[in-house]
Each structure stands twice: as C-alpha cells, then as structure tokens.
Amino acid sequence: VQLQASGGGLVQVGGSLRLTCEYSGGTFNRYTFGWFRQAPGKEREFVAAFSRNNGHTYYAESVKGRFTMSRDSRKNTVSLQMTSLMPEDTAVYYCAADSSIIVGLVRSADQYDYWGQGTLVTVSS
Numbered sequence: 001v002q003l004q005a006s007g008g009g010l011v012q013v014g015g016s017l018r019l020t021c022e023y024s025g026g027t028f029n030r031y032t033f034g035w036f037r038q039a040p041g042k043e044r045e046f047v048a049a050f051s052r053n054n055g056h057t058y059y060a061e062s063v064k065g066r067f068t069m070s071r072d073s074r075k076n077t078v079s080l081q082m083t084s085l086m087p088e089d090t091a092v093y094y095c096a097a098d099s100s101i102i103v104g105l106v107r108s109a110d111q112y113d114y115w116g117q118g119t120l121v122t123v124s125s
Helices: none
Strands: 002-006 009-012 019-023 032-038 045-050 058-060 066-071 077-082 093-096 121-122
Touching: 002 093, 019 045, 019 093, 019 121, 032 066, 032 077, 045 066, 045 077, 058 066, 066 121
Parallel strands: 009 121
Antiparallel strands: 002 019, 019 077, 032 045, 032 093, 045 058, 066 077, 093 121
C-alpha cells in the first residue's frame, strides 16, 4: 500500500486549501483512511477519518465545521477540504490507511499501518 499526499502550500488566514491523498496497492474500499497533522514541536494529532466499518466520517473538534473529508473510490483518492484556515492549522498533514481499525480507534495514529509522506500547510496572518 502506498499513499501520496499533495496540495499543501501557503495560504492567508481565512483561506482554503484542498489536500489530496492518492492510494495504491490494495482494495480501496477495504481501508479506513485518516488525516493527521503535526505542527513544529508538537505531537501528531488527529484531524479526520473515514471508517470503512460504518461509513462514517469523524473530525477533531478543532476542525469540525471547517474541514471536510471525502473519498473517491473511482480515483482511489481521499481529500481534505480545508476552509476558514487559521494560523494554528499550520502543520505537516499526513494521510494514513489501515484495513483493521475498529471504529473506536480511528482517532489513534498508532493504529494506522500505512502513511503518506506529508504535505506542509502554512497559514499566514
């Protein structure tokens, strides 16, 4: 399984970006996908996840209402549409995938076996 994240960049406060994660190497619909981020000097944190077990999407409280995660099984991609960006959203964003995560653990980074290389999002004020 390989994941390739793209779409990061520099954006002003209040702006928008769309991150895309291209997936290859397995049956797309068998995987739970997650987005995580890591700011300088901080731990990696959960952003959003789609559970293949129940079809639900979960969000961190800090991004709820501003970020939207979607998936396209025809293109084997997952996306993260980010709006109303704030300086505290500045981080390297990673996509992740795993085929055996239970619903209750989709927010846990250590449950994911596969990771993309990360894409940097910088929100300037």
